Amino acid sequence: MSADPIRIQLINPNTSVPMTEKIRATGQLVAGPGVSITAVCPSKGPSSIESHTEEILAAQAVVEAIGEAERASGPSPDAHVIACFGDPGLDAARETTGAPVLGIAEAAMHAATLVGRHFSVVTTLDRTLGRAEDLVLRYGFERACVGLRATEVPVLALEEAEADAVAVITDSALAAVREDRADVIVLGCAGMTDLCQTLAEATGVPVIDGVAASVGMALGLVRMGTRTSRLREYAPPKA
Ligand code: 2AL
Numbered sequence: 001m002s003a004d005p006i007r008i009q010l011i012n013p014n015t016s017v018p019m020t021e022k023i024r025a026t027g028q029l030v031a032g033p034g035v036s037i038t039a040v041c042p043s044k045g046p047s048s049i050e051s052h053t054e055e056i057l058a059a060q061a062v063v064e065a066i067g068e069a070e071r072a073s074g075p076s077p078d079a080h081v082i083a084c085f086g087d088p089g090l091d092a093a094r095e096t097t098g099a100p101v102l103g104i105a106e107a108a109m110h111a112a113t114l115v116g117r118h119f120s121v122v123t124t125l126d127r128t129l130g131r132a133e134d135l136v137l138r139y140g141f142e143r144a145c146v147g148l149r150a151t152e153v154p155v156l157a158l159e160e161a162e163a164d165a166v167a168v169i170t171d172s173a174l175a176a177v178r179e180d181r182a183d184v185i186v187l188g189c190a191g192m193t194d195l196c197q198t199l200a201e202a203t204g205v206p207v208i209d210g211v212a213a214s215v216g217m218a219l220g221l222v223r224m225g226t227r228t229s230r231l232r233e234y235a236p237p238k239a
Helices: 017-031 052-071 090-096 104-115 126-139 164-182 190-204 209-225
Strands: 006-011 034-039 077-082 101-103 119-123 145-150 183-187
Touching: 006 017, 006 052, 006 209, 017 034, 017 183, 017 190, 017 209, 052 090, 077 104, 077 209, 090 101, 090 209, 101 104, 101 209, 104 119, 104 126, 104 183, 104 209, 119 126, 119 164, 126 145, 145 164, 164 183, 164 190, 183 190, 190 209
Parallel strands: 006 034, 006 077, 077 101, 119 145, 119 183
Antiparallel strands: none
């Protein structure tokens, strides 16, 4: 008799179906066979998350996706991943379920510091850098993070990894290694998940995709039997 598979739900809070499929494919590759990876995205809402306003809508989509998965018949996910670099709704998500919830920014920054000393984030639009900086401070990585670089490649240009977009992102990663003295690159968007290998080959340093990092860490936590603390801050909110 085979054991029940571990179930991980990846939540892409934008409405891009191709991006959701890329995210699922990475998750399944990292998790390997015998782990059930599902990837969901909302049917309504912003097609990309690139502003504070979209971030709020994304946070709501994350909490709703977790609620829906927990109410559905059949076994609930053992862990959830917020597949958007602003980690929208992470705290609320941890109130919503006791299953571990990982944000890709938080997971990627942790992973980066396990394989190098200094990382730079290479991301999409300049306007998202404020949020990225806030997250670096919130997670306590201000010593390790030596650069936040915007490429001005919009999220939706990443849906199909257009050659021009890949070239710009590669140049930015190379500049981070050269000018910031980064020895690890953190990808600042879930839509970059399929560029990890290409960029690692181009730069010669580890390139961390938060989708892959979150799935690996979520699996570890599930296998350790570790769930989110429900004491104080992350206690379930009043009905
Ligand atoms: C993102 C991301 O990961 N998904 C999305 O829609 N926007 N992040 C970003 N920095 O643009």
